[in-house]
Amino acid sequence: xxxxxxxxxxxxxxxxxxxxxxxxxxxxxxxxxxxxxxxxxxxxxxxxxxxxxxxxxxxxxxxxxxxxxxxxxxxxxxxxxxxxxxxxxxxxxxxxxxxxxxxxxxxxxxxxxxxxxxxxxxxxxxxxxxxxxxxxxxxxxxxxxxxxxxxxxxxxxxxxxxxxxxxxxxxxxxxxxxxxxxxxxxxxxxxxxxxxxxxxxxxxxxxxxxxxxxxxxxxxxxxxxxxxxxxxxxxxxxxxxxxxxxxxxxxxxxxxxxxxxxxxxxxxxxxxxxxxxxxxxxxxxxxxxxxxxxxxxxxxxxxxxxxxxxxxxxxxxxxxxxxxxxxxxxxxxxxxxxxxxxxxxxxxxxxxxxxxxxxxxxxxxxxxxxxxxxxxxxxxxxxxxxxxxxxxxxxxxxxxxxxxxxxxxxxxxxxxxxxxxxxxxxxxxxxxxxxxxxxxxxxxxxxxxxxxxxxxxxxxxxxxxxxxxxxxxxxxxxxxxxxxxxxxxxxxxxxxxxxxxxxxxxxxxxxxxxxxxxxxxxxxxxxxxxxxxxxxxxxxxxxxxxxxxxxxxxxxxxxxxxxxxxxxxxxxxxxxxxxxxxxxxxxxxxxxxxxxxxxxxxxxxxxxxxxxxxxxxxxxxxxxxxxxxxxxxxxxxxxxxxxxxxxxxxxxxxxxxxxxxxxxxxxxxxxxxxxxxxxxxxxxxxxxxxxxxxxxxxxxxxxxxxxxxxxxxxxxxxxxxxxxxxxxxxxx
Numbered sequence: 188x189x190x191x192x193x194x195x196x197x198x199x200x201x202x203x204x205x206x207x208x209x210x211x212x213x214x215x216x217x218x219x220x221x222x223x224x225x226x227x228x229x230x231x232x233x234x235x236x237x238x239x240x241x242x243x244x245x246x247x248x249x250x251x252x253x254x255x256x257x258x259x260x261x262x263x264x265x266x267x268x269x270x271x272x273x274x275x276x277x278x279x280x281x282x283x284x285x286x287x288x289x290x291x292x293x294x295x296x297x298x299x300x301x302x303x304x305x306x307x308x309x310x311x312x313x314x315x316x317x318x319x320x321x322x323x324x325x326x327x328x329x330x331x332x333x334x335x336x337x338x339x340x341x342x343x344x345x346x347x348x349x350x351x352x353x354x355x356x357x358x359x360x361x362x363x364x365x366x367x368x369x370x371x372x373x374x375x376x377x378x379x380x381x382x383x384x385x386x387x388x389x390x391x392x393x394x395x396x397x398x399x400x401x402x403x404x405x406x407x408x409x410x411x412x413x414x415x416x417x418x419x420x421x422x423x424x425x426x427x428x429x430x431x432x433x434x435x436x437x438x439x440x441x442x443x444x445x446x447x448x449x450x451x452x453x454x455x456x457x458x459x460x461x462x463x464x465x466x467x468x469x470x471x472x473x474x475x476x477x478x479x480x481x482x483x484x485x486x487x488x489x490x491x492x493x494x495x496x497x498x499x500x501x502x503x504x505x506x507x508x509x510x511x512x513x514x515x516x517x518x519x520x521x522x523x524x525x526x527x528x529x530x531x532x533x534x535x536x537x538x539x540x541x542x543x544x545x546x547x548x549x550x551x552x553x554x555x556x557x558x559x560x561x562x563x564x565x566x567x568x569x570x571x572x573x574x575x576x577x578x579x580x581x582x583x584x585x586x587x588x589x590x591x592x593x594x595x596x597x598x599x600x601x602x603x604x605x606x607x608x609x610x611x612x613x614x615x616x617x618x619x620x621x622x623x624x625x626x627x628x629x630x631x632x633x634x635x636x637x638x639x640x641x642x643x644x645x646x647x648x649x650x651x652x653x654x655x656x657x658x659x660x661x662x663x664x665x666x667x668x669x670x671x672x673x674x675x676x677x678x679x680x681x682x683x684x685x686x687x688x689x690x691x692x693x694x695x696x697x698x699x700x701x702x703x704x705x706x707x708x709x710x711x712x713x714x715x716x717x718x719x720x721x722x723x724x725x726x727x728x729x730x731x732x733x734x735x736x737x738x739x740x741x742x743x744x745x746x747x748x749x750x751x752x753x754x755x756x757x758x759x760x761x762x763x764x765x766x767x768x769x770x771x772x773x774x775x776x777x778x779x780x781x782x783x784x785x786x787x788x789x790x791x792x793x794x795x796x797x798x799x800x801x802x803x804x805x806x807x808x809x810x811x812x813x814x815x816x817x818x819x820x821x822x823x824x825x826x827x828x829x830x831x832x833x834x835x836x837x838x839x840x841x842x843x844x845x846x847x848x849x850x851x852x853x854x855x856x857x858x859x860x861x862x863x864x865x866x867x868x869x870x871x872x873x874x875x876x877x878x879x880x881x882x883x884x885x886x887x888x889x890x891x892x893x894x895x896x897x898x899x900x901x902x903x904x905x906x907x908x909x910x911x912x913x914x915x916x917x918x919x
Contacts, residue, residue, distance in 0.1 A: 191706050192687070193217040199227075202241060206306070208234035208299070213242045218687050219706065221677040224430055224454065225698060229437040236296040236457055240303020246430040246454035247304055248311050253744060254426045254736070255321040256313045260746035261737075262393035269367045270384035276360040277351065281330045283358075284484040285323045285518060293493050297322045300457050322457050325476075326490040328394060329519035333482040335385035336576055339888070343480070344382065348372050389578070391914040392735040397422045398582075398916075400589045400615070400647050401463075401473040401524050401555045402597060405531025406662045408552055410607040413668065414528035414660040416471030417611045418463045419682055420451075421649035423916070425732055427453045428653060428676025433689065434459040435698055438500050446470075448499040449671050449691055449698070451656040460499040461492020465658035465669060467693040468503035469528030475557055479520035479575050483540030488516030491538065495523050503527075505534045509545040512536045517543070520575060524555040528660025528669075535560060539575070552597035552606075556590040558583075580875075580889040581644075581917035584622065584836065588645035592621040608657055608672060608688070609710060615655045616682040616709040617647040623832045626813075638832045642724055642772065643781045644918050645834070650724050651731065652680035667692055670701065679725045683709060716775065723771035727782060730764035730789075731915040733757040755793070762789045780806060780831050781918045784841065787848070788913050796852035803845030810838045839871035840919055843897050850905030862901075869897050 199212035209230025216223045226242070228235040240247065263278055265271040286294060301318040304311060313321075320327075337347045348371050355365040371377040387393065401418035409415055432454055437447045450464030463473040474495050489497070494515050502508040508525045517538040526533035531550040536543060537559050546560070559575055577583040596614055600606050623639035643650040654674055661668030669691045674681045685708050688701040712721060734757045737749040749757065765786040772779045787802035810833050833841070842864050850856045872894050880886040892911065899908040911919075 191219065192700050195700065200242060202238060206241060208237045211235065211238035211242055218675045219677055219685055221675045221685075222430055223675050223687065224432040225435070226432055227435040227696065227698070229440060229696065231441045232292055232438060233295040233299040235436065235438070237299035237303040239457070240300040240455075241307040242303075243430070243432075243454040244304050244307025244311075248308055248313075250426045250429055250454045251424045252318065252321050252455050253312055254424055255324050256317045257736075257744035257746045258393070259320060259324060261748055262388050262390075264746075264748040265384055265387060266748070267380070267384065269363065270381065272361050272364040273351075273355075273368060273381070274384060274388050276355050276364040277334070278327065278331065280354055280358050280360060281327045281484055282320050282323060285326055285330070285490065286319055288485060288487050288518075289323070289489050289493070290487075293489050296457060300455075304455075321455075323490055325492065326518050328389075329476070329478065330482050330484055331385070332389050332394075332478050332578070333480045333519065335382075335389040336478070337480050338378075338382040338385050340480075344378055345372060348378060348381070390912050391578075391916050392912065397476040398557055398585070398589075398649050399473070399475045400593060401475065402553065402593050402611075402614070403471065403524070403526035403531075403533040404552045404597065404606050404611075405526075405533075405550050406528070407531065407550075408597075408601050408604050408606060410604055412662065414469065414471070414526065414531055414662060415606065415608070415611055415657060416463075416465070416473065416526050416660070417615060417657040418473035418524075418655070419615050419648055419652055420462055420654035420656075421652040421680075422654075423651040423731070423735070424453075424653055425651070425728070425736060428674075428681060428684075430454040431654065431673065431676050432456070432459070433671065433673050433687075433698070434464075435691075435696065436460065436500070437696055442501075445500045446503065447693055447696060449658070449689075450496075450499065451654060451671075451673050453653075458490075458492040458496045460496030461490075462654070463656050463658070464499050465528075465660055465671065465691075466499045466502075469660040469662070469664055469669070470499065470502055470504065470508065471526050471528070471658045471660060472498055472508070473524045473555070475522040475524060475555055477520040477522065477539075477557055477559065477575060478577060479539045481539045481541045481574050482519045483516070484518065486516040486518065486540065488518060491517060491519070491521040491523070498523065498525065504529075505532050505548050509534060509536055509543075512538060512545070513543050515543075520559075522555060522557075522559070524553075526553075528662050529664065531662070552594075552601060554590050554593035554597065556593075557586045558590070576888070578889070579914065579917060579919065580836065580887045580893075581914070581919045583887055583889075584834070585645040585917050588621040589647050592617065592619065592624075592647055595621070608659065608670075609707065611657050612655075612672075612682075612686060612707060612709050613711055615648060615657075616680075616711060618642070618711070620645045620834075622834050626832050626834075630813075637777070640777070640831075641781065642720070642768075642779045643727060648680055648682040650680050650727050652682050655682040655686070657686070666694060669693070671698075672707075678721075679728050683712075683721060683724070717777075719771040719774040720777050720779075723768035723779065723782070726764045726768035726771065727785075727915075730761040730768070730785070733760040733764065734913065735915070758789050758793050762786060762793060762795075765789060778805070778809070778831050780809070780833060780837065784837070784918055785913070785915060788844070791844070791848050791851075791910075792913065794851075796848050799848045800845065800852055803841060803848060806833065806837075806841045807845060809833055810841065813838075835871050836875055837918075839868045839875070840893065842868035842871070843893065843900065844910065847900050847905030847908060847910060850900070856900075856904035865897055865901050869894060872897070 214225040398421040446466040448466035450459040657672040659670040790799035876886040
């Protein structure tokens with residue numbers, strides 16, 4: 188054990204009595220050579236927040252806080268000075284409002300964390316206000332996303348601009364920004380410009396994205412009869428795994444009726460129970476982020492992660508969890524996914540600024556991703572205000588693909604009961620695209636095996652995944668039978684890394700490494716040699732970081748927009764890294780559609796049109812072969828070993844964007860096959876809209892954007908048409 192988990196028997200770090208406000212004990216460990224922290228704390232919320240900040244101050248100033256602070260600052264640095272001032276004023280108002288309208292308990296905790304950080308380090312690389320901004324950034328980002336979407340909807344735009352003017356004026360922000368917004372009420376051109384500015388603020392390279400997959404399995408469907416609740420946290424916060432933290436928290440000194448809980452996070456995470464965890468009653472939770480235009484910034488409430496933490500500490504059943512959520516007010520849209528070990532029941536608590544919906548409790552295996560599942564008012568995604576939207580159609584597809592993949596996997600393993608921790612680890616790291624599996628089934632046995640495998644896109648784990656966690660709860664609540672499993676982050680994506688398993692002794696308020704196999708990893712790579720392919724995932728992540736986490740010449744994260752030269756340098760690096768990922772996958776006989784697609788996009792942005800055309804041609808060839816009848820499947824190329832498939836949405840974008848590239852390569856939009864290619868792209872997009880959303884219902888606004896893009900390329904040529912911003916998150 189000591190060879191695997193180093194430092195567990197060493198005395199924990201404890202603050203001197205004059206410096207501490209709670210009973211806090213920090214174990215700094217090395218697990219398989221990777222830094223891992225265990226923080227056990229007993230006290231009131233504000234006091235444990237202070238000790239957290241002070242004990243972990245060195246890790247916090249080198250962790251996710253600088254990344255969040257830089258992302259906020261960079262996203263608000265717009266080229267137009269007035270738009271820049273408006274965006275900064277709006278963000279300032281929202282951040283201040285959310286903190287001011289949160290409960291006194293949460294505000295005290297936020298202030299205490301800042302106190303602890305500033306007491307623990309002499310010269311932190313951020314201000315006190317930036318610490319407070321980072322604490323609520325996950326919720327404020329949702330509000331800004333909702334505003335950006337409303338500004339793009341004609342029937343909602345003017346109303347929102349009026350509201351912005353009132354907000355900026357009443358809160359005495361920048362007078363020039365207020366005057367500009369008030370002017371935009373009467374100027375359609377300025378309204379379009381303002382909408383475009385906020386689209387840039389919330390663009391794919393100026394935000395922290397989350398894509399979380401969770402599931403719960405009642406004990407009657409598992410191998411050993413214990414309840415399982417698992418989740419991926421797919422957050423593109425790339426400093427998360429420098430110091431992952433397993434928390435054991437006891438807030439009962441503030442209220443003896445509350446519960447102790449174990450939770451998962453990173454240094455600086457003020458609400459460890461806000462990601463996922465389990466309490467001493469066997470109640471498990473995980474939080475899933477959504478987007479909505481039905482948000483509120485003036486309600487008296489709490490940010491969703493803190494509401495979930497309150498559920499862990501105060502609820503013993505899913506019914507009590509629902510009551511806490513109903514009694515709370517909410518700023519934006521989330522799902523708090525709860526399950527209880529005693530009965531196996533699970534519920535989805537779906538919230539937005541308007542209220543709460545709670546699903547029927549079910550003692551069945553259930554899955555949850557990043558979209559609402561209740562069939563009521565929350566399901567009005569495409570009404571006049573686009574109540575619950577996803578930023579892109581690709582995101583709409585991938586959330587559903589992850590949900591269907593987990594649902595189907597659990598259905599297949601229900602009887603006889605075959606699900607356990609190893610099954611959950613495999614499922615959280617799964618690499619098959621559910622939509623491509625359906626295409627493969629329709630094509631029949633002629634399609635090569637492995638055709639649905641994907642490095643990134645519509646798969647259960649994202650390439651930028653930062654955490655996977657599993658809790659195991661004993662239905663009979665026998666001592667020492669609850670377990671927690673957490674990735675240590677020794678590789679990317681985190682769901683591919685090693686898990687450390689711990690047994691919880693609630694009575695003794697203690698954790699111990701499991702005696703039997705305390706370190707585990709997914710089994711999927713034991714069956715086939717895909718080590719090169721797996722390394723390629725890291726190169727893909729590094730390519731994304733080159734663009735959405737730009738740094739200066741000494742490697743410091745930029746807190747401003749990248750210059751033209753810096754952006755181009757990022758593109759050059761991304762191009763190189765994507766090429767490395769392609770080569771690594773090819774070494775294992777795999778062609779990765781996402782890698783070639785993004786390299787084509789990057790090469791196009793660099794002006795390397797010949798190279799981009801090569802990647803587009805490869806993808807079009809895959810689509811052409813895929814379109815042949817199943818009886819002709821013998822014509823699949825002998826190499827690669829795993830011939831990929833394309834989703835029709837991907838095929839449409841390949842056809843469209845390759846046309847724009849070849850227009851620039853050839854110097855004029857007049858070459859053979861051009862019109863037919865664009866016509867096929869438009870047909871595919873139109874068919875997707877009809878088949879996905881029906882003929883008499885509005886479809887996803889992002890599909891409309893791509894159709895408009897196709898029209899612009901047809902009309903103006905690839906040199907004049909404005910292409911959407913590169914999107915590594917869902918590969919469009």
